[in-house]
Amino acid sequence: MNMCRGNILPIISACSIGIGAYLGAKYERLKARPSDEMQDHIGSDSYFPWSIQAATLIPSSVSAPVSNPAEIMRYGFPSLDNVRTFDSFVLAYDRRTRNPHWVFEHLTPDKLPSKHGADRKYSNFFEDLKIHDKFRSLLKDYKYSGYDRGHMAAAGNHRHSQQAMDQTFTLSNISPQVGEGFNRGIWNNLEKYVRSIARKNRNTYVCTGPLYLPRKEADGKTYVKYEVIGQSNVAVPTHFFKVVAIETNAGEFEILSFVLPNQPIQDDVPLKNFLTPLDAIERSAGLLLFDKLPLDKVKLINHQRRR
Amino acid sequence: MNMCRGNILPIISACSIGIGAYLGAKYERLKARPSDEMQDHIGSDSYFPWSIQAATLIPSSVSAPVSNPAEIMRYGFPSLDNVRTFDSFVLAYDRRTRNPHWVFEHLTPDKLPSKHGADRKYSNFFEDLKIHDKFRSLLKDYKYSGYDRGHMAAAGNHRHSQQAMDQTFTLSNISPQVGEGFNRGIWNNLEKYVRSIARKNRNTYVCTGPLYLPRKEADGKTYVKYEVIGQSNVAVPTHFFKVVAIETNAGEFEILSFVLPNQPIQDDVPLKNFLTPLDAIERSAGLLLFDKLPLDKVKLINHQRRR
Secondary structure (H helix, E strand, C coil): CCCCCCCCCCCCCCCCCCHHHHHCCCCCHHHCCCCHHHHHHHCCCCCCCCHHHHHHHCCCCCCCCCCCHHHHCCCCCCCCCCEEECCCEEEEEECCCCEEEEEEEEECHHHCCCCCCCCHHHCCCECCCCCCCCCCCCHHHHCCCCCEEEECCCHHHHCCCHHHHHHCCEHHHEEEECHHHHHHHHHHHHHHHHHHHHHHCCEEEEEEEEECCEEECCCCCEEEEEEEECCCCEECCCEEEEEEEEECCCCCEEEEEEEEECCCCCCCCCHHHHECCHHHHHHHHCCCCCCCCCHHHEEEECCCCCC | CCCCCCCCCCCCCCCCCCHHHHHCCCCCHHHCCCCHHHHHHHCCCCCCCCHHHHHHHCCCCCCCCCCCHHHHCCCCCCCCCCEEECCCEEEEEECCCCEEEEEEEEECHHHCCCCCCCCHHHCCCECCCCCCCCCCCCHHHHCCCCCEEEECCCHHHHCCCHHHHHHCCEHHHEEEECHHHHHHHHHHHHHHHHHHHHCCCCEEEEEEEEECCEEECCCCCEEEEEEEECCCCEECCCEEEEEEEEECCCCCEEEEEEEEECCCCCCCCCHHHHECCHHHHHHHHCCCCCCCCCHHHEEEECCCCCC
16 A cells, blocks of 8 residues: 555545535635634744743653654644643643544654564553643543543654653543554554655654544434543544645655544555545644645645546 | 622522532532642743733724733633633633633623613624634524524623623624523523622622533433534534632632523523532533632532531
8 A cells, every 4th residue: 555655646535434524624725824813822933832841741750852842843733722742742632521632743764663662562551640630531431441542642653762652651642442443453554554654754744633523313413422431521532533744755745634433444444545635624623734834835635536 | 599799698509410420520629729730831820822912813893902811810711722812801712613612701890880881782793703714603603503692701791892792792702502591591690690799799700611511321321412503513512601700899709600501491490500519610611710719718609508
């Protein structure tokens, strides 16, 4: 499978999710201007109100090096709320759903050793004590819930350091995922595919997060419905998105954007079936993704036919 | 009805909502410390990253005076995301649900003229052009939806200026509310009650917003379920909260906290039936409310028996 390298194969939609239809998305991303609203908040490229606290946001058991949020999220960051900075990823925590809101990673070939490096057998899931206890998801919320603790920033993306990998096991990076056929199946395949991209390109930026998508019911009305688990009412997302912005070795930019339903999916369904227009993901997540990328240079690789 | 004046009547719970039960709330508010997590974000009392943009956040059709967020939210502000500052209220917009996340007002006797002042017949609902068009709720989303456009900051709280009242009609201050028996009934009664409090006390701070509360279903699992309306999928909240922090003329602090279900409620149900522990509201909204109030001075008036 080769969905993304220097030359882009034409990708034909078999998108079974259709969140574009939900949202009346107009697929006008390429024409869009960087967000005035975000500019209102951020003031200038270098204004990250939370970055000054980066050191204090790191779990106390963990030392430098600190990731550089300005570098990881060079092309736009999605929101300001409850941002947490770890060695090699940055996330915003959604205190209402007790899930990540979004998680950002910056991958490069040299950060992805093909062998050796860290091993997840030394890593343990842990509660994020920097999240206020009224909103923190707990280990016991997941216990006996029937759901896996699914990584947003993938453990396997952070093998360059045991400490960096360990940090991906914080519950603020975790969402409840169907295990068999999803977390242990296609979601894992998607993570591997992203690493295969990152090994071959100059820079790869990945933003991952949960979605709670509406569905029309028999009464003709449209509803959002999702399960919540545990004492903390941790939301079980209906879907997950993963948006991959690639700076190729030729200096061109490409964006791949996926939405996968949080349910068992057969092994032989190709990942390209889950390509989804970036605009539809932005609208349903309530996030602007990579809105600072130089838009005249970006190729959007989504479910629209391209030649 | 006299739920709140210098002396506090004992209030006995007939709380029909029971969100405390959902959340396993511990009602330990009085013992709680101000949030370390919020401190991480805000750095110091005077650090409001968005306040420097206050001028640019005001709709272009509107001129000074600008509200002072540091004053309105003197005792804590709930989140940093997508904050919008108007003449006499401040809100955060939830881009995913296309609803306000929270709306803050500061009321004083001199801002509440009993007669004259502004009139809502001169006010018109309008779309908030400062919200990015991917996330903005639209007038047409509400049209034929069957729901009222319900104010979070009440129009009637801002009669001191026609411009201030007009601003409460921005859709970023609006949630879909059941009309008959709710928006035009008990919700209106609650707003009037808050004004009657504010006329008699030195300072009254009001935080209002939507909730999306979980419910156990026949399969034994717990779900959050809410309708969405219009092309923008504007969420219809299952409940609304209103938290009122009062600084009495004697300089004491009291907090009244309500949760009302977004459904028709009979005229004769007293407001006190909807008093709900602040902790339960905070947990379900994902917000810290008035966490900077001097806690040793605050009386919490909720559904716990008090003598």
